[in-house]
Amino acid sequence: MSFFEHHNFFGENPAHLARLINNINTGVWEYNTVTKKAKWSDGFYAILGYAPGEIECSYHNFFENLLYYHDKQTFLKATHYTGPGATPIAHIRLLTKAGGYQWFETSALKHDDGDGQFVYGVLNNINNYKIAEFKAAQAEFMCSETGRIARVGGWEIDAPSMTLHLSREIYNIYELYGDVQLDIEEAISFIEPQYRPVVTKAVEDAINLSKPFDLEVLFKSAKNNVIWVRTKGLPIIDNYGNCIAIRGIFQDIDIIKKSGLSMQSSINLLDDQNKRLQNFAYIVSHNLRSHAGNLKFMVNLFEETKLENDKQEIFSHIKTISDSLSATMGHLDEIVKIQSEIGKERKLVTFRTIFDNVKAILRANIDATAAQINADFSDAPQVNYIPAYLESIFQNLLTNAIKYKHPDRPPVVNCYTQRDDKHTYLIFEDNGIGIDLKRYGDQLFGMYRTFHQNKDAKGIGLFITRNQIEALGGTIDIDSTVNVGTKFTMKLI
Amino acid sequence: MIFERQMVTACIIDDDDIFIYGFKKFIEIKGVFAHILNFSNGKEAIEYLKNPNYAGNLPDVIFVDINMPVMDGWEFTQNFEEIKPLFGKKISVYAISSSVDIKDINRAKNNPVIKDYILKPISESHVADIINSYQPRPGFGGLN
CATH class of the missing domain: 3.30.450.20 (PAS domain)
Incomplete structure (x- = not known):
């Protein structure tokens, strides 16, 4: 058989x-x-x-x-x-x-x-x-479609061997196609250099201390597309509490992150404007209150006093208050005007033309102080700006240079422009009495802030200058040494 | 024996001339027994307080404005704190301002030098009460 x-x-x-x-x-x-x-x-x-x-x-x-x-x-x-x-x-x-x-x-x-x-x-x-089988296929389809649509993939690091497994979708985000296998170091090397240490540390902490992580970092794909990604990792522990693996997700969050960032910058801008508005409201209320308070005070005195001479003097003060009130209202108008003029069309203006106009207006003051005024706009002769603003900026700075001149010497003013790749700068230097920035630096551009015992000081000029420059997206910086002089550096656009 | 009421010396520090004028005038009209010193900023006041020549004519109470050029009210309180040991008498300091900014109000509250924050426009009777509450002890203050 x-x-x-x-x-x-x-x-x-x-x-x-x-x-x-x-x-x-x-x-x-x-x-x-x-x-x-x-x-x-x-x-x-x-x-x-x-x-x-x-x-x-x-x-x-x-x-x-x-x-x-x-x-x-x-x-x-x-x-x-x-x-x-x-x-x-x-x-x-x-x-x-x-x-x-x-x-x-x-x-x-x-x-x-x-x-x-x-x-x-x-x-x-x-x-x-x-x-x-159908259910599994459907589940896998759902999973891969979800991953594809959400641009999210899963990964796992096996702790003992420190080997990395990445899902298909992660390779898609890496823009690596075909038969590629990344190890941990290679996977991290796609993250932009400034974020690499954070990610490396997070992985180490997850393995050594069982600390989960959730990071948003910049990443450069194999095709050099720089995008924001989110990577989240959860340590898996054994019965003794040791991390045996980390499981996580890796997601392309570029669109969300960028809109979030742009929203944040809008919020910052709004916040800034809000703060300025609030500050403005306080200043206005303060200034109007002090005039109103004085007025009430004087009217009370006027009623209570019996002497004709006193009455006359008090009334002259009431007139002064009335003038101050009008002046304050004028300042408010100017400030409101800055906001309303932002929308006005910018024009290509020539620095020299505007500067010469302002010099002509201030001729009497310039001559009286024997001021020497040097201007050189050759580096950037023109700028796209609101002409009225530029005129106002020149007028405020020139007036200040003369008003706060050093008693021992005639004013010398150097005004020039500079241009780099993106921006146009206006620099304005004087040899006046200067200002102690340590003491007053934070208040310098505030409204109704005066620092010297100068009867002409209104505390409005630099406030308006700053507002005009900032309204057009520029910045103003000051450098000053007491008894030596002051230098304003303005980024106009 | 005739009781002679002694003068209180009050000091007002404010850059607003009209306010100082009004302050003095109401003291006069209200019949407050006070001698008034006035300065247009903190620095002038500190210089006076430091000067040994005026040691016999130091104020009992100071009303200091917050917002002033050269030396504002906050800086004044700092300087005041430093020279306080020179005085040989207690001098009370009140802040007096038209600022309704909560930051200013809280800052004044937390400043140990400032006894109270008086909002402008001032109530004349309130200020008169404050001044009247500072009866100088014999041997100190002006004798005029």
Whole structure:
């Protein structure tokens, strides 16, 4: 007896075989292509939910009633397979007695015999596997689609080996396609240099101290696109509390981050303007209050005093207050005007023209103090600006240079422009009494701030100058030494 | 025996001439027994207080404006704190300002030198009460 004869059903008695065939949980079928007769095992009926013989055993019944019409093609292809090798396995849906259509796997074999040509095969219910497979495929599709749409991928670092696994979507964000595998160091090297230490530290802390992290960093992809990404990592610990792995996500947050950043800069701008407005409101209220307070004070005195001389003097003070009130209102108008003129069209203005105009207006003061005024606008002769602002800036600075001249020497003013790639600067230097920036630096550009005992000081000029420059997006800086002079550096645009 | 009421010396530091004029005038009209010193900024006042020639005519109470050129009210209180040991008498300091800025008000509250923050326009009777509450002890202050 050969080995095969031992382990085969060869030569078994037919009743034994029939029992085997009928009792296994699988349908066995046979079809004689010549006589068109079909045979189904008891298991065949059973897996369809029927008792043996409960439905008609025929190829016609099977093909027309049990087989889902959509799967007929698949079934025929498998049963009529003539190619080399084993006949393929077909997945088909059959109508069961109580469970509707379910998935089955069928394999067919042909066998030519003396009494005809047979096709036979087995039928297995694979419905649960098939459903699970669909669910898994759907879940994976959902997951990869979610990742693709959200531009987020998953990663994992195995702590003992420090190996890194990245999901497909992460490679997409890296713009690395094809067969690439990054290790931890390589993955971090795509992060922009200023953020690398933070990320490296976060990974170390996660492994050594089990500290989770959530970072937003700049990243440069393989195709040199610099984008904002978010990487979040959670340490996985073993029973002893040691970190065995870090799992995390990696997400392209460029659009959100950039809109967030631009919103933040708008907020800062608004905040700035808000602060200035509030400051302005306080100043106005303070100044108007002090005039109003004085007025009330004087009116009370006027009523209470009996002496005619006093009455006259008090009334002269009331007149002074009235003038001050008008002057304050004038200043307010000027400040409000700055805001309303922002929208006005900027023009290409020539520094020299405006400067000469202002010099002409201040001619009397310049001559009276024997001021020497040097101007050189050759580096940047023109600027796109609101002409009235530039005139006002020149007038305020020149007036200040003369008003706060050093008592021991005539004023010398140097005014010039500079230009770099992006900006135009106006520099204004004088040799006046200067100002102690340590003491007054923070108040210098404030409204109604005066620092010297000068009766002409109104504390309005530099406040307006700063507002005009800032309203057009510029900045003003001051450098000053007491008894030496003052230098204003203005970035106009 | 005739009780002679002694004069209080009050000091007003303010860069606003009209306010100083008014202050003096109301003292006169209200009949407050006070001698008034006035300075247009903190620096002038500190120089006076430091000068040993005026040691006999130091004020009992000072009203100092906050917002002034050269030396403002805050700087004045700092300088005042430093030279306080020279005085040989207690001098009370009140801040007097038209600033309703909460920052100024809180700053005054937290300043140990400043006894109270008086908002302009002042109530004449309130200020008169304050001045009248400073009766100089015999042996000190002006004798005029």
